[in-house]
Amino acid sequence: MQSILSRVEIKQRETSIMSARNAFYAQSGGVTAVINASACGVIETARKNPNKIANVYAGRSGIIGALTENMIDTNKESAATIAALMHTPGGAFGSARYKLKGIEENRAEYERLIEVFKAHDIGYFFYNGGNDSMDTAHKVSQISKSMGYPVTCLGIPKTVDNDLPVTDNCPGFGSVAKYVAVSTQEAAMDVLSMAETSTKVFILEVMGRHAGWIAAAGGLAGKNPEDAPHIILFPEVPFRKREFLKRVRECVNQYGYCVIVVSEGARFANGKFLAEAGTRDAFGHAQLGGVAPVLANMVRDNLGYKFHYAIADYLQRSARHIASDVDVRQAYAVGKAAVRYALQGKTAVMPVIKRVSDKPYRWTIESAALGRIANKEKMLPRRYIRRDGFGITAAGRRYLEPLIKGENYPPYINGLPKVAKLKNKPVKPLTGTKFVV
Numbered sequence: 001m002q003s004i005l006s007r008v009e010i011k012q013r014e015t016s017i018m019s020a021r022n023a024f025y026a027q028s029g030g031v032t033a034v035i036n037a038s039a040c041g042v043i044e045t046a047r048k049n050p051n052k053i054a055n056v057y058a059g060r061s062g063i064i065g066a067l068t069e070n071m072i073d074t075n076k077e078s079a080a081t082i083a084a085l086m087h088t089p090g091g092a093f094g095s096a097r098y099k100l101k102g103i104e105e106n107r108a109e110y111e112r113l114i115e116v117f118k119a120h121d122i123g124y125f126f127y128n129g130g131n132d133s134m135d136t137a138h139k140v141s142q143i144s145k146s147m148g149y150p151v152t153c154l155g156i157p158k159t160v161d162n163d164l165p166v167t168d169n170c171p172g173f174g175s176v177a178k179y180v181a182v183s184t185q186e187a188a189m190d191v192l193s194m195a196e197t198s199t200k201v202f203i204l205e206v207m208g209r210h211a212g213w214i215a216a217a218g219g220l221a222g223k224n225p226e227d228a229p230h231i232i233l234f235p236e237v238p239f240r241k242r243e244f245l246k247r248v249r250e251c252v253n254q255y256g257y258c259v260i261v262v263s264e265g266a267r268f269a270n271g272k273f274l275a276e277a278g279t280r281d282a283f284g285h286a287q288l289g290g291v292a293p294v295l296a297n298m299v300r301d302n303l304g305y306k307f308h309y310a311i312a313d314y315l316q317r318s319a320r321h322i323a324s325d326v327d328v329r330q331a332y333a334v335g336k337a338a339v340r341y342a343l344q345g346k347t348a349v350m351p352v353i354k355r356v357s358d359k360p361y362r363w364t365i366e367s368a369a370l371g372r373i374a375n376k377e378k379m380l381p382r383r384y385i386r387r388d389g390f391g392i393t394a395a396g397r398r399y400l401e402p403l404i405k406g407e408n409y410p411p412y413i414n415g416l417p418k419v420a421k422l423k424n425k426p427v428k429p430l431t432g433t434k435f436v437v
Contacts, residue, residue, distance in 0.1 A: 021123035028129030032172030041335025084420035087410035174327030177217030188228030218261030228259035235265035325406025361402035
């Protein structure tokens with residue numbers, strides 16, 4: 001009986017290869033408020049093409065799910081649950097900071113990927129992440145072909161840092177930008193109301209290791225010189241202590257208070273981060289401590305002002321309740337486009353957002369080769385930064401404003417946002433071997 005069943009399974013596998021094949025989807029790196037909208041775009045579009053894509057398997061904890069053959073069968077989820085991913089923050093299937101090394105350094109990892117892909121008849125690989133993830137997708141597209149099992153590989157952009165090249169902006173950024181702009185405006189009103197007898201300096205630390213896109217978004221909170229934020233500190237502009245303290249004093253004297261938005265990647269002219277902790281993360285990047293307390297102590301010790309500071313940290317990238325409608329729609333669009341490109345036979349590409357116009361804001365989706373994107377960072381252009389280095393220009397405002405437009409509120413139950421509750425049913429392992437990462 002077992003041998004008959006095995007022959008049937010083999011026949012089904014051969015039939016499957018001739019028609020529909022399976023897809024592997026993985027989330028990578030730090031998640032965003034809208035990464036699950038991209039997942040929704042992938043899964044819903046795949047389900048509309050059952051003659052080409054049989055199942056979408058999601059990696060549990062990203063690419064690690066493929067290496068360890070720990071995958072989730074999204075076909076076990078209802079249409080309503082998949083649709084609910086549109087308003088669910090975090091990474092629905094789990095993400096990971098795990099970078100595949102070059103094939104010369106660790107061929108075993110790539111051989112293991114191909115082993116798992118072969119066993120599960122996976123012909124499509126959708127990798128939803130940032131710079132390092134696009135590099136991984138590019139490598140897999142090249143190496144799978146050289147190993148005799150070509151896989152159609154598509155990168156799907158995701159990063160709150162907004163630092164992927166080629167694309168006008170990155171899904172995830174618009175929502176974190178909206179959160180930072182709103183938080184800056186609201187906190188500034190609080191500080192202003194108390195400044196006469198209490199706090200005179202407020203510092204908001206935001207993400208952005210090398211690029212100041214998120215910090216720049218804080219500048220949307222005000223348009224006039226007296227409006228907060230009064231100072232923005234970008235990684236692209238070397239920090240000069242004397243000029244900074246002078247500007248803080250001027251703001252307090254003129255406006256009665258000073259609100260500062262600072263990127264975690266603010267650094268001195270010699271390139272050293274203000275808050276470098278001396279450790280490294282899983283991708284080899286410098287692990288940063290907290291720049292806000294560094295600046296706060298600087299203000300206290302040199303100017304004597306009472307201060308408060310806040311570190312947005314995970315709050316800024318998980319705030320789905322205040323997501324930008326533009327961002328949600330773009331996140332879904334790139335997931336949908338990735339599947340469509342794959343079915344058209346395109347590989348080693350990433351859907352990119354092309355801005356057609358600012359007013360009215362219009363955009364479209366195109367494809368770009370992963371080789372143009374992998375391991376490259378897009379810095380905040382100098383033309384978006386004021387000449388004094390402490391704020392954004394009109395050009396920067398024109399770029400940023402459309403990205404935070406519109407509200408896309410989640411449904412609420414008992415006062416709290418409703419989120420997707422996935423079954424996350426595992427896919428049965430077929431290789432018979434284990435792999436340790």
